Amino acid sequence: MRASLPGETLDWLSPGGSVTLTSQGWPEGASREGTLLSILPNLEENGLQAQLLIAVDDPLALNQDGPALRLGDVLRVAFHTSAEEPLIALPSAALRPGEQVWWVDEDNRLQSTQGTLAYRGQEEVLIRSGLEPGQRVVTAGLAQPREGQEVRIRQRGDTPAQDEGAAQ
Template identity: 70%
Template sequence: MVRASLPGEWTEWLEAGTTVTLTSRGWPEGAKREGTLVSMLPSLEENGLQAQLLIAVNDPLALETDGPALRLGDVLRASFQPAVQEQLISLPSAALRPGDVTWRVDEENRLRRTPVTLAYRGEDDALIRDGLETGQQVVTAGLAQPREGQLVRIRRPNDTPAQAGNEPGDES
């Protein structure tokens, strides 16, 4: 069994039987183990209400399994696919500005400051519950001093800086 803690409000994303992927910085690159969430127990800790997760791992010492052995005291990272019950929009965390704000580009290629309601914010990704609609374009990088209504040029991933300014029909 592996025991993990996470903030109590995140338990709405989990249910018993969920598959959990375990990784560790101390393991070789790409090494991982799979487990199953057995139960969630609320507990009070110094930093507030935490949920204690119990994760079952078959053959924890890797005697009959490929992969690293789980040792007492190992520091592990547990990741899981949540049981999402609503439509959420996923963005890179870098797209969020202080105050849970994003900058999106409207139909006229102008910046619009857009407050959002977060369902989750992690190191790499954020899940947006409210404030954005599917299909809207959100700025993820490249804004030094954005202003509401500022005209912007959208650069696609394969564009070079010189190509970004050459729209079809531009005569320079």
């Protein structure tokens, strides 16, 4: 099968790497495994996307359990890579316009920093610099955040009625 990917992410991929395929049309939790065969030399005409060739053993699932790959299926491909640099993964919701990230210091006060992105996905971003491991990052929306503003941290299981206006 073929997949398209933004060209700037190619540095993390190499032929022989494994991939996981999922689809919204498949049962919950269903996936298939594949292997990145090659990165094709030409770019997709309508968007400068690199073309990748992925192999999947038994694509029709005749000899194994799992969903069959059919012509025209829309699949999500997760590449298993080993980044050579330290990166911090955050939910996409934590990134504000201008690559700004809000975090809470040891005194429960808001601080902001400019993050340098290594990757931006629909659900997750990878930060190259601007944050340190272990920092408490705000993932919930803040109405009018101000640097130094004191916040209450909402714990898992708290309801908004218990802790109105708290940061996560």
